[in-house]
Amino acid sequence: xxxxxxxxxxxxAVVLAALFAINFAKSPVEARKLALDRQIGGIAPExxxxxxxxxxxxxxxEEAIGNKKAIWRELVEAPPPPPPAPKKVEAPDMPRMLHAVxxxxxxxxxxxxxxxxxxxxxEKPRGVFMxxxxxxxxxxxxxxxxxxxxxxxxxNGRTYEYVVxxx
Numbered sequence: 001x002x003x004x005x006x007x008x009x010x011x012x013a014v015v016l017a018a019l020f021a022i023n024f025a026k027s028p029v030e031a032r033k034l035a036l037d038r039q040i041g042g043i044a045p046e047x048x049x050x051x052x053x054x055x056x057x058x059x060x061x062e063e064a065i066g067n068k069k070a071i072w073r074e075l076v077e078a079p080p081p082p083p084p085a086p087k088k089v090e091a092p093d094m095p096r097m098l099h100a101v102x103x104x105x106x107x108x109x110x111x112x113x114x115x116x117x118x119x120x121x122x123e124k125p126r127g128v129f130m131x132x133x134x135x136x137x138x139x140x141x142x143x144x145x146x147x148x149x150x151x152x153x154x155x156n157g158r159t160y161e162y163v164v165x166x167x
Contacts, residue, residue: 092155094162097137102127103149104167115144117166 065071091124091161100122107118109129118127132140142161153160 021147028068061106089156091158091160092153094139094151094160095155096149097153098139098164101136101151101164103144103164104148117144117149 018096058125104118104120104127107127107129109116109132113132116129116131119130120127121136130136130141132144136151139153139162141149142152143150146166148163148165151162152165153162
């Protein structure tokens, strides 16, 4: 049984090798290449001469065209220069404005919208109880969180926000 399979395998390999050799010998690409080589071999080179003298009198054309001012005028007028760029407006320096503001983590009164916390400033080091909407150093208290206070400042047509941690 094993010997029969081995013989059949070798037989198949020989048949495939024979088919490969036949296909290689009768390659249509190779036949086409030989035919083209024969056709190209029968072509003889010819001498070709070109007349390189210009048949146009460029000096006369330049003289005729160069003197016509209407040709050199712009077809479309140049657009006006762009308007100057708006001056860059810098954002307010809220960290500098609120650098000495210390919202207290423990001192607070009320709940929800009526919540007030103690906020210490250089002018009032002991602190003052303040709630939403009150102004500290030019900034409005926008939100009071458990761990921080959000300050807002309207400037340059925008609203800027800055968060200060409660301590």
